[in-house]
Amino acid sequence: MSQTILYARVSTVDQTLDHQRTQAEAAGFKIDEVVADHGQSGVTTKLSERPEGKRLWDKLRRGDVLVVRWVDRLGRNYEDVTDTIREFMRRGVVIRTVINRMEFNGATAEPVQQAVRDALIAFMAATAQAQAEATKEAQRAGIAAAKGSPQKYRGRKPAYNRDTLDRVLRMDAEGAGTSAIAKATSLSRQAVLRIKADPAAAAAVLAKWDS
Structure with missing residues (x-):
């Protein structure tokens, strides 16, 4: 059964976890589970190397929807973010953002x-x-x-x-x-x-x- 998972990265100067979930739900997303990393750098630490990011990496399956406030929650390193999104799309995971309601779907064929x-x-x-x-x-x-x-x-x-x-x-x-x-x-x-x-x-x- 597919799930809609919100991934949040929370730092001392950024939005709180509750705020990110509230934003997502206000935008119409029905969140099944929240996975969050606290105090993790999006510049120096890849998503797959963060404590909860590793769990997210292992958890996502074909048909799941990954929701993030914006792509900067996945990371702030160009190569890491693009590689991560493309890997998830190859797995059949759909990535959606709360801000601007962007969708990245590997099923796109045109x-x-x-x-x-x-x-x-x-x-x-x-x-x-x-x-x-x-x-x-x-x-x-x-x-x-x-x-x-x-x-x-x-x-x-x-x-x-x-x-x-x-x-x-x-x-x-x-x-x-x-x-x-x-x-x-x-x-x-x-x-x-x-x-x-x-x-x-x-x-x-x-x-x-x-x-």
């Missing part, structure tokens, strides 16, 4: 849909790593000690949020034109062009404001 799916996996994993690196940079710059002047370190706040950034990349991967993307996201053509030209940089700028 080539264009596969390409879009794989591009989104790569983009979201890169964003997770960029956010972690931006947080480190912010800490080194001493932003915590200069709360009154964040603009000195973070620059101008971007006109897009994570959902908008995901949508720009998704529409671009599907072949939509710059004007159509700008209209759909309420961004300027210039903003869309900047994101398309360097998605990693766009993600890094957003990550500085999310950190």
